[in-house]
Amino acid sequence: MPPPGPRAVTLAPPSAPPSAPRGAQPHAGARRGRVPGLVPGLVSLGALLALWAVAAALTGNPRRLPGPWAVGHELFAIAASGELWFHAGMTLFRVALAFVAAMILGGALGLAMGRSPRLDRWLDPTLVILLNIPALVIIVLAYIWIGLNETAAILAVALNKIPVVAVILREGTRALRPDLDDMARVFAMSGPARLRHVVLPQLAPHLAAAARTGVALIWKIVLVVEFLGRSNGVGFKIHLLFSSFDVAGVLAWSLAFVAVMLAIDAGLLRPWEARANRWRQDAP
Amino acid sequence: MRLELTSRSFAGRPVLGALTLEVRRGQRVAILGPSGIGKSTLLRIVAGLDRDFQGRRAVPERLAAVFQEPTLLPWRRALANVTIPTGADRAAALALMDQVGLAGKDRHFPRQLSLGQQRRLSLARAFAARPDLLLMDEPFASLDADTAGRMLDLTAALLDASGAGLILVTHDPAEAARLGAQPLTLSGTPARLA
Ligand SMILES: Nc1ncnc2c1ncn2[C@@H]1O[C@H](COP(=O)(O)OP(=O)(O)OP(=O)(O)O)[C@@H](O)[C@H]1O
Ligand SMILES: [Mg+2]
Numbered sequence: 001m002p003p004p005g006p007r008a009v010t011l012a013p014p015s016a017p018p019s020a021p022r023g024a025q026p027h028a029g030a031r032r033g034r035v036p037g038l039v040p041g042l043v044s045l046g047a048l049l050a051l052w053a054v055a056a057a058l059t060g061n062p063r064r065l066p067g068p069w070a071v072g073h074e075l076f077a078i079a080a081s082g083e084l085w086f087h088a089g090m091t092l093f094r095v096a097l098a099f100v101a102a103m104i105l106g107g108a109l110g111l112a113m114g115r116s117p118r119l120d121r122w123l124d125p126t127l128v129i130l131l132n133i134p135a136l137v138i139i140v141l142a143y144i145w146i147g148l149n150e151t152a153a154i155l156a157v158a159l160n161k162i163p164v165v166a167v168i169l170r171e172g173t174r175a176l177r178p179d180l181d182d183m184a185r186v187f188a189m190s191g192p193a194r195l196r197h198v199v200l201p202q203l204a205p206h207l208a209a210a211a212r213t214g215v216a217l218i219w220k221i222v223l224v225v226e227f228l229g230r231s232n233g234v235g236f237k238i239h240l241l242f243s244s245f246d247v248a249g250v251l252a253w254s255l256a257f258v259a260v261m262l263a264i265d266a267g268l269l270r271p272w273e274a275r276a277n278r279w280r281q282d283a284p
Numbered sequence: 285m286r287l288e289l290t291s292r293s294f295a296g297r298p299v300l301g302a303l304t305l306e307v308r309r310g311q312r313v314a315i316l317g318p319s320g321i322g323k324s325t326l327l328r329i330v331a332g333l334d335r336d337f338q339g340r341r342a343v344p345e346r347l348a349a350v351f352q353e354p355t356l357l358p359w360r361r362a363l364a365n366v367t368i369p370t371g372a373d374r375a376a377a378l379a380l381m382d383q384v385g386l387a388g389k390d391r392h393f394p395r396q397l398s399l400g401q402q403r404r405l406s407l408a409r410a411f412a413a414r415p416d417l418l419l420m421d422e423p424f425a426s427l428d429a430d431t432a433g434r435m436l437d438l439t440a441a442l443l444d445a446s447g448a449g450l451i452l453v454t455h456d457p458a459e460a461a462r463l464g465a466q467p468l469t470l471s472g473t474p475a476r477l478a
Contacts, residue, residue, distance in 0.1 A: 179355050182333045186349040187369040187413055197368050201359040279359040279393045 066248040074252035083237075084256055091233040091257065094150075094222045098157035099214060105158070106165025107207070111199075113166065114173020130163040135221050143229050153225045160221050165210045172206030173199075204276040211269055219261055285417050285449065287330055289339035291474060292322075299325055300337075301474035305451075309344075309416065312443065312450040314460030315477075317470035323453040324352060326470070327421050330451060344449075348415035350423040354402035356394040362405055363390035372412035380408040383438055385431070400427050407435060411442050417449045424459060436462050 049068050056067035066074075078084040113120040113127075139156040146152035176199065184194045200207075226235025234257050241249035285307045292300040299322045307313050315323050328334040329341065331349055348370075356365045366377040381390060384404040386397075394402055403423065410418060420439075424432040440463050443450055452465055460467045468477045 179351070179353065180357065182328075182331075183349075183351065183355045183369065185333060186331050186347055186419075187409075188347070189369055193368065197357060197360060197364075201357070204359075276359075279395070 062248075063245070064247065066251070070248050071251045071255065074248045075256055078252060078256070084253075087232055087234050087237050087253075088257060088260060090230075091219070091222055091226065091235065092260065094154055094157065094225070094233065095215070095219050097154050098161065098222065099211075099218050101154065101158040102161035102165055102214060102218070103207075103211065106162040106210070107169050109162065110166040110169025111173050111203075114170040114176075120170070127163050127166060130159070131167070135160045135224065139221070139225050139228060148229045150230075153222075153230060156225055157218055157221045161214055161218055164217065165214060168206050168210040168213075169203065172203045176202055201276070204273075208269065208273045208276070212265065215261060215264065215269070219257065223257075285330065285343045285451075287339065287341045289326075289329065289337060291339075292325060292329065292334070292337040293474075298474035300329075300470075301472070301476045303475075303477040305330070305468075305477065307417065307449045307451055309449055310443075310447045312452070312463055312465035314452045314454055314457075314463070314465035314467045315470060316454060316457060316460065316467055317475065319455070321470045322475045323470055324421055327419055327451065327453050331419050344416035346413065346416045347419065348410040348413035348417075349419040350403075350406050350410045350421065352421040352425075354394070354399070354406040356402055356405060356409075358394050360393075361390065362386065362392050362394070362397065365394065365405060366409045366412045370409060370413040372414075377408070377412055380412050381405070384408045384435065400431060403427060404431075404435065407439070411446075414446060415448050417451070418443065419451050421453045422455070423452075424454075432459075433462075439463060 053067050053069075056062070056065050059065045062070060075084075109123070113123055138159050142152040142156035142159070146155065180198050180202075184198050189198070222233070223235035223238065226233035227239045230236050234253050237253050238250055241253070285305075287303075287305045289300060289303050289305070291298050291302065303326075305313070305326070315326060317323055325334065327349075329337050329339075330343065331347060332341070332343065357368070360368060362381065363374070363377055366372060366381065367374060370377075372380075378390060381387060384407050386401060386404055386408065389397065389401065389405075394405070397405065403426065407423060410420075423439075424435055427435060436459060439450075443463075450463070450465060452460065452463060454460060457467055470477060
């Protein structure tokens with residue numbers, strides 16, 4: 001019996017796209033489900049904080065493991081001094097540029113490879129190689145070849161993400177409905193109209209999956225890029241704090257940026273997904 | 285529209301044999317035959333969706349089709365399903381939806397419509413394209429006799445008004461007769477027209 005390849009795992013039938021359950025949630029839970037839905041999350045977050053406080057107290061070494069209170073204090077200090085906003089802003093700017101570049105280039109590549117089996121055969125080996133090069137190698141090479149500048153930093157991040165987006169979108173493209181393609185052809189719909197009204201709505205769950213994993217991956221890589229070769233951004237600050245073994249500072253900066261990324265997920269990605277999935281609901 | 289077909293095979297198995305089909309503007313033709321004989325295959329060749337055949341094909345610019353399934357865009361509302369593929373304006377689309385009995389349903393998504401309503405929406409979409417040649421694949425299946433009758437009359441009226449040609453695939457000779465379409469029967473293996 002042949003072992004199921006990675007492809008078989010990611011292949012989703014059009015009726016069961018990766019994010020369908022999430023899209024179905026808002027109407028399944030209706031408005032009553034919203035508030036109780038937050039409770040388990042908050043409780044587990046509280047438990048985590050308590051565990052941290054207890055561990056900090058037991059360690060008894062605030063330099064090695066500062067308690068939540070000390071980190072909170074540090075967080076407040078960097079926010080009040082304005083330092084947080086500048087460096088988080090720089091990091092966010094790099095995340096946004098690399099994200100947009102990776103989604104557009106990776107999306108186009110995945111779409112083309114999903115549509116054309118010939119192109120897929122030509123480009124697939126390159127894609128597999130790119131998927132398996134460690135992020136660190138791409139970053140170091142980009143800095144050496146292009147120089148210690150912004151272009152190299154953003155390009156290195158995008159290059160790490162492009163193959164991931166391409167693979168997700170290739171699977172989505174392979175599952176496009178041929179009957180709708182036929183319809184668009186008979187009615188002679190223009191290319192842009194087809195992309196916008198026929199193709200992209202079918203790829204929405206895959207785009208959402210690529211975006212969500214993309215944002216998570218990209219900000220982690222941006223931090224490494226900044227750590228290695230930038231003079232601002234959250235990664236640069238962590239580099240400085242690392243040299244002075246300032247654990248409270250490292251934790252404060254990372255927690256602040258995790259909060260920013262969570263806010264982007266909740267404020268941008270989820271509402272967009274809910275909108276893209278509206279047609280699945282029953283109410284008119 | 286003129287199609288001179290030599291043959292169409294699937295995996296070496298010939299389904300359609302040599303046949304010639306010609307439909308001029310205003311002319312109506314019905315293609316009859318048992319299930320699996322190749323009616324949809326023939327229609328797909330005429331529509332330009334199947335290019336893997338031996339023969340020659342010449343068709344007018346503006347085609348429209350009513351497929352065997354409604355084939356709507358599930359993520360677009362009913363009205364947008366008429367306007368987007370056809371480029372028809374809002375008023376014309378609303379008027380057609382009214383004529384097929386879908387007044388007031390313009391903000392529904394396809395899955396909020398019954399199958400019969402979806403079929404009628406697909407009919408409205410085809411007319412909204414103002415085609416020179418209309419291709420229909422069992423468009424009235426699964427409609428009750430009353431509704432099917434009204435849709436047939438509507439189709440006839442709209443064809444009269446636009447002067448478009450029609451190729452109708454059906455298994456019901458009465459449908460062909462009611463539209464005044466010349467019945468042609470597919471039969472044999474590989475199938476030929478008679
Ligand atoms: N893509 C395909 N690959 C292989 N065989 C096919 C394909 N499409 C159709 N066939 C075969 O061609 C024959 C004709 O199919 P077609 O769909 O044209 O029948 P039909 O006359 O429209 O039948 P029905 O009235 O049931 O819709 C069938 O035997 C079918 O199995
Ligand atoms: Mg058929």
